[in-house]
Amino acid sequence: MEITRLVKRAKRKDADAFTELMESQMQNMYKVARSILSRDEDVADAISDTILVCWEKIDTLKKNRFFRTWMTRILINKCNDILRAGQRTVFTDEPLEIEYMENEFLNLEWILKGSNESQKFDINKEFGNTGVKLVSAEISALGLELVSDYPKGCKYADMNGEHQPPSFAGVKMKDGKVYTYESVVDGSGEQFETGSSGKLYGKFxxxxxxxxxxxxxxxKALLFFKKSAGDSESYRAEDYYEIPLEVEK
Incomplete structure (x- = not known):
């Protein structure tokens, strides 16, 4: 993947690779920042600060394929810093045009509000039965991962506690269909990376x-909002909210 290659070079402080990497993310960064901030100068400041942090800290990124998720967390934090400094909260109904592309980042504004009435998602209503109430400024405290970021599949916490063992499994999308991962005891089949727990073998x-x-x-996408900030690899069901997004035919 081109982004992964650029991240690898940027970690070696290749300025040209880093510039190309950030230029490839400018549209996504603008849309995310603009969904939080109302003034163009604030958006520009947030993006500039994010680029600086990414350059200084990119060597701390553990997995290159998670660059966009990592970068977006930084950007949202910078946007919220600007909001707090100005003591203002901004709400916008400005529509965003989202093009669905396999393995591409889905805009946070679309995730939280939806691109039309049928897709709108009320995050506070959804979390109401858990006693959790969220506002825009608090979203940045949650880790965001998308199935579309995983070419081979995605870990997820089984909220029903029915899948034991393991307490996580693979999910991937192809041609609009849902595929789940079945482990194979003898080690045959596809290799599925499971982070700190090593590797499982099996098939989708x-x-x-x-x-x-x-x-x-x-x-269209499965979202995993981690209940607490941090990059620790945790697969406990109680550590995650799971949010299915339904789309019209």
Missing amino acids: TETVTTKKILEVKQI
């Missing part, structure tokens, strides 16, 4: 499941 199979995470008929 098209599936119809009663698991809460896959109950919607059509899923």
Whole structure:
């Protein structure tokens, strides 16, 4: 993947690679910052600060493929710093045009508000039964991961506690269908990376499941909001909220 290659070079302080990397992310950064900040000069400041932090800290990024998620966390934090400094909260109904592309970052504004009425997602209403209430400025405290960031699949916490062991599995999207990961005891099949727990072997199979995470008929993306900040690898179900996004045919 081109981004992964550029990140690898940028970690070696290759200025040209870093410039190319950040230029490839400018549109996404602008959309995210503009969804939080109302003034163009504030948006420019947030993006500039984010670029500086990325240059200074990129060598701390553990997994190159998570660069966009990492960068977006930094950007949201910078936007919220500007909001706090000005003691103002901005709400915008400005529509965003989102093009669905495999393995591409989905804009945070679309994730939280939806691109039309049928797709709007009320995050506070969804979390109401957990006693958790969130506002825009607090979203940055949550780690955001998208299935589309994983070419081979994605870990997820099983909220129903039905899948034991392990307490996590793979999910991937292909041609609008949902595939789940089946482990293979003898080690044959595809290799599926599971972070701190090493590797499992198995295969992805098209599936119809009663698991809460896959109950919607059509899923464009599965989001995993970590309940606490930090980059620690945790697969405990209670550490994650799971949010299915349903889209129209």
